[in-house]
Structures are given as structure tokens and as C-alpha cells.
Amino acid sequence: MEKFKTIQSTFVPLPIENVDTDQIIPARFLKATTREGFGDNLFADWRYDKEGNPKKDFVLNDPTYKGEVLVAGKNFGSGSSREHAAWAIGGYGFKAVVSSFFADIFRNNALNNGILPVVVSEEFLSGLFASVKNNPDSKVTVNLEKQTITNNETGESETFEINAYKKECLLQGLDDIDFLLSNKDKIEAFEKQRVYSY
Amino acid sequence: MKTLFDKIWDAHVVTTVNDGPTQLYIDRHLCHEVTSPQAFSGLRARGLEVFRPERTTLTADHNIPTMGQDSPIRDAISRFQVDTLAKNARDFGLTYYGLNNPKNGIVHVIGPENGYTQPGMTIVCGDSHTSTHGAFGAIAFGIGTSEVEMVLASQCILQTRPKTMRINFEGKLGKNVSSKDMALYMISKLTTGGATGYFVEYAGEAVRGLTMEQRMTLCNLSIEMGARGGLIAPDETTFNYIKGREFAPKGDRWDEALAYWQTLKSDEGAVFDKEITFDATRIRPMITYGTNPGMGMPIDGTIPTLDDIDQAGKISFERSLNYMGLTPGQKLEGKSIDYVFLGSCTNGRIEDFRVFTEYVKGKKKADNVTAWLVPGSWRVRKQIEDEGLDKILEEAGFQLRQPGCSACLAMNEDKIPAGKYAVSTSNRNFEGRQGPGARTILAGPLVAAAAAVNGKITEP
Numbered sequence A: 001m002e003k004f005k006t007i008q009s010t011f012v013p014l015p016i017e018n019v020d021t022d023q024i025i026p027a028r029f030l031k032a033t034t035r036e037g038f039g040d041n042l043f044a045d046w047r048y049d050k051e052g053n054p055k056k057d058f059v060l061n062d063p064t065y066k067g068e069v070l071v072a073g074k075n076f077g078s079g080s081s082r083e084h085a086a087w088a089i090g091g092y093g094f095k096a097v098v099s100s101f102f103a104d105i106f107r108n109n110a111l112n113n114g115i116l117p118v119v120v121s122e123e124f125l126s127g128l129f130a131s132v133k134n135n136p137d138s139k140v141t142v143n144l145e146k147q148t149i150t151n152n153e154t155g156e157s158e159t160f161e162i163n164a165y166k167k168e169c170l171l172q173g174l175d176d177i178d179f180l181l182s183n184k185d186k187i188e189a190f191e192k193q194r195v196y197s198y
Numbered sequence B: 001m002k003t004l005f006d007k008i009w010d011a012h013v014v015t016t017v018n019d020g021p022t023q024l025y026i027d028r029h030l031c032h033e034v035t036s037p038q039a040f041s042g043l044r045a046r047g048l049e050v051f052r053p054e055r056t057t058l059t060a061d062h063n064i065p066t067m068g069q070d071s072p073i074r075d076a077i078s079r080f081q082v083d084t085l086a087k088n089a090r091d092f093g094l095t096y097y098g099l100n101n102p103k104n105g106i107v108h109v110i111g112p113e114n115g116y117t118q119p120g121m122t123i124v125c126g127d128s129h130t131s132t133h134g135a136f137g138a139i140a141f142g143i144g145t146s147e148v149e150m151v152l153a154s155q156c157i158l159q160t161r162p163k164t165m166r167i168n169f170e171g172k173l174g175k176n177v178s179s180k181d182m183a184l185y186m187i188s189k190l191t192t193g194g195a196t197g198y199f200v201e202y203a204g205e206a207v208r209g210l211t212m213e214q215r216m217t218l219c220n221l222s223i224e225m226g227a228r229g230g231l232i233a234p235d236e237t238t239f240n241y242i243k244g245r246e247f248a249p250k251g252d253r254w255d256e257a258l259a260y261w262q263t264l265k266s267d268e269g270a271v272f273d274k275e276i277t278f279d280a281t282r283i284r285p286m287i288t289y290g291t292n293p294g295m296g297m298p299i300d301g302t303i304p305t306l307d308d309i310d311q312a313g314k315i316s317f318e319r320s321l322n323y324m325g326l327t328p329g330q331k332l333e334g335k336s337i338d339y340v341f342l343g344s345c346t347n348g349r350i351e352d353f354r355v356f357t358e359y360v361k362g363k364k365k366a367d368n369v370t371a372w373l374v375p376g377s378w379r380v381r382k383q384i385e386d387e388g389l390d391k392i393l394e395e396a397g398f399q400l401r402q403p404g405c406s407a408c409l410a411m412n413e414d415k416i417p418a419g420k421y422a423v424s425t426s427n428r429n430f431e432g433r434q435g436p437g438a439r440t441i442l443a444g445p446l447v448a449a450a451a452a453v454n455g456k457i458t459e460p
């Protein structure tokens, strides 16, 4: 995994609530056996028409909006546990997703792929949508070290939560498997002393 | 004073990372073709073996046809994905129930019916509806592919301890009301994000009165209100269901297990982070009208009007109704429909087929309806045949398919065409979930049966 560095970037607004993982990457794209290539089908049904041509009115097809950050409405990533959703978002080039609320599994999946889910207040979120509406070149700064997010357009700033372990993993570019494997003796000890063994 | 959740969780803690997540031991890992290939590639890339191969079971279910399973899968990419699962099973020495194996079926159906699922366990699978297994008093939840790799490599996973919630259903359920209706009712009240961050315990008279099949349906849908999972304290109903199943403990081991399982309940006075009570007697047969499972109403209800929706939610609400081809304030009772899907890990068990068959017995399928009846497993299908339900279904104009996830996620050929209305017993009515442009109305098996026979939404 790459180390997570401070992002200062324009952002792509998606002011829709309850965006579920079936929208992020529809099931028919889940037939692959590798992690690559999902970015092309990110939001496929919103992005392309039946013939596969880009739909003009969808934000990813609008050259006005670009950047490494996706800013989405409340309750992002609900539904299916497919990690393909995180691969699609990462594959497309997003490094962070900002919303006022994330579904649990999506949040884990994103973190496991080096993508930072940033939870902000409803006010901050509407502030971002308002800024980008006025000026599509509005930028946002995400500083993981300090756990702050700034709307560069207004200067407004907020801190966000992330557990210390996950933060360290992202900053160092480490993953959980390395950690778990280093704990094998503890696992074996657990198996021997547990209350009831299945 | 501990909750049931606390008891099981605490019994599986290997260690806790400073200021971070818990390393949790996993008793049972279920795996299918769609969310596992990248995890196995990960193992290979790291040169690892599966740490505890006896704790992982594989089945093919998501991406398989539900007709003609004895011939090779037509779609080459799907075939490759299923073959990859078989190869991974061979290479890593894992038990695999492939197509036509009598133990094959939807992962959340075969776990319980083979006795893999037991009270007090931690159970994971790369599928969000793993919450189904919580019906047995287990901590069961869906995981992503990176986590599948963690479990394969170490039999452990890193998890932040969720908060606990208890949802009580007081009183008895009315006639024609199932646990699917309880779930859709609950989600419509709590919304799809209402239980995010929580693990839910279901309790109360109406829950105790449910069969195991019905409990599984309720726990299955926990994820649709954002919960990590849902569970129900095990009792005689649970023990009777498990006893004698292939992988259930036998002899002395059974007595030992039972003694332990009987301790698995929330202590009197245990405190939950949140507690909610519903009056079960008020629940009516439910349907959904929108594009998330929280957009539900009683079958004779009316869709909310724009005035009922708060400002921030208006765009999504209008978008959703637009997709569904419905209007605010509309009634759905009497609305003509095109498809009926009976199946999935929510309602693809023998009881669901009994309920459906009982209703359609002596009646005829409506001409305007295409019905897909997909058993959750080969065992369910066999039971349907053993009980002669297939004959009754056939006489009523229905045909039974072969098991799999089918139109629940429409990865195979079972796709509802764009613009068509489907009454589905599955769990998600998301845009495009049952096929691009498909319009899903979620309901229980009885409402689905009434729709199939009458060609429209009718009170059963």
C-alpha cells in the first residue's frame, strides 16, 4: 500500500444520499478475479447509457469537476460488502471520500485499500457543495496527520475521527495482514485456552 | 452484567491493539466465488497457506445460472470465476460444494442447514447478509475481500467493537404477518442508516415465537438498516433445529455444547447503548415503494408526499420515485406487476416455499406475471420435492429453478428487464440491483404469492 500523504485537491461533488455499493459498482462487473480495472466502471449505471456512451449530466462526465476527492451525500457506501466498490473508487483515482456518514463495511474496505473516508458535519458538507457550485475549482485539503479537513474556498476547517491504529497504517502504508501474521503465537495461545472450542 | 453480544465477543478476543481495533478469532468462515479470488491471489503473492483450513467452507452461489447447472456455465467469465473457486479449494485444501453437489446452495442457507452455524460462534463471509447466522445467537457479519484474506491467513480479523442495540418486538404478530414484514417495518422506522455502528439483539415475545427460518429472515435484514449484524439468543427452537445436523456436535460433545449455549443470553439488567421497542401487533404485511429497503409501507399504505420528506432528502426521494415510475402520495395496492421472485438468502428456505405454495394451491399464476422460484439450496429443493410442493406449484403454472442467488443480485442471466416491476422476496431494491432499470418491490413470500396469482399487488 502507498503511504497516505496530505491531499490538496479540487473535488467531485455527488450530493446524493444513501449511495449504495450497487451504484458504486453494479454486480455484473463483479465477475473479475483481479483487483484491477474497476475504475472504468465506477458508477457505471449513472455514468453510461445502455450503449455505453457517457451520460452528459453525470458529474464524472463533466470536465468541470475533477480531483482526488469525492464528496458525497449522507450514508455513503451502504448495502453490499463488495470491496470492489473501494477498488473502483481507488481505481478511478480518488484518494479520499468525504461524507457526513459512511456505512461500516464500506469504511473498513476503503481503509484497507488506502482510501480515507472522512466524516464531516452536515454543515461542513453543505458548505463544500455550496463552494463547488460557486466555483468548480474550489479545493479541499485533507491532512491525515493532523486529522483536519479544510474547505480552502471558505477557510472553514474541521477535525475528523480515525482510530490511531488505522491512521498509523495509512501513514506508513502498512496493512492488517502484516500485523496479524506477526501475532501467530498469540493466536495459537488463544486456541488452546479458550472457554469453549468449536 | 453482560449482553449476549458482549459474552460472545469477549470469548473471541485474541488481543487488542493499543488505541485500535480488537483482534477477533473467527470460528467459521464461509466463502463464495465473487468476493474471494483476489484474497486467494493475495495469499499466493505472499507465499502463505490457509492457517486453519477446516474452518473455511466454499460454495458457488452468486454467479451461477439457475437452469441447466449440469452443463458448463455458458458465460465464459462467470465460468472462469467459478472454476477459480474450485481451483483455490484444491490448491489450499478446502471443502468446496460446487454446482450439483447436494450440499451446494446460497452460502447463508447451507451454513445453518448443514450445522456449520452454531450459537456462540463468530462467523464471517464476504457477503453482507452474513448477519443471517445471527439467528442462532452467533456474532456473524459480512466482510470485504481484504478481510477474507486476513481470515484465510490468520483465522482472525481486526474489528472495532460496535455499540449494542436491543430491539424488542412486544406482543404477537398478526395473521399473515411474517418476520420479513417485521424487518421491513423496522427498517422503514429506523431508516437504512439507523443502526450503523451497532450490533443488534432482537428480543421480545414476537421474536421468541419465530421459527428458525423466520429468525434468519429477520437477522438477514439487519444490515439493511446499517447494523453490523443482528442476533437472537438461542433457545429450545434453536437447539432443536441444530440437533442431528451433519456438522453439529454429537454425543458427549452435544451435551457439553448445550450446557455452554444455554448460558448465551443477555444478563438481566445488562445495559445496551440503545434500546428500541416496537409493538408487534401493529405490523401489517409490508411492501417497499422506493430504491432502498427503508422506503417501506403497509401493503395498503400510500407513498409519502414531498411535504413528509425533509429538505436534504428531497433530491434522493424524487430521484428514487422517478426511477420506480411512481408518484408521491400514490397507493400501490392494485398496481399491476410483471415479475415475481421467490428466493435468496432472505426468503429462499423451505418455509418460504411452504407459505408460497399454500397460497397458490388450487389457483393459477396470472398470465401477465413471469415467476422465478429459486430454492436457496439443493437441500431446500429436495425437501420441496419430498413434500410434493413442486407438483402443486406446477399445477398452478409455476416452475422450480435450481438453487443460487439468482435475481437477488442478477449477476447471472436472471435479470428483471428495465422498467418492469418485480415483487421480490430478496433484500435489496436498489437501482439496478435486479438488472439495469429493474423496479423492485420487496415483500414477504405471502405477498409475493398473492402478486403472482393476481398479477397485481393485493392483500393476501
Ligand code: SF4
Pocket (backbone or CB within 6 Å): B061, B062, B106, B107, B108, B127, B129, B344, B345, B346, B404, B405, B408, B409, B426, B427
Ligand atoms: S441471495 Fe442475495 S443477499 Fe443472499 S448471499 Fe446471495 S446475493 Fe447475497
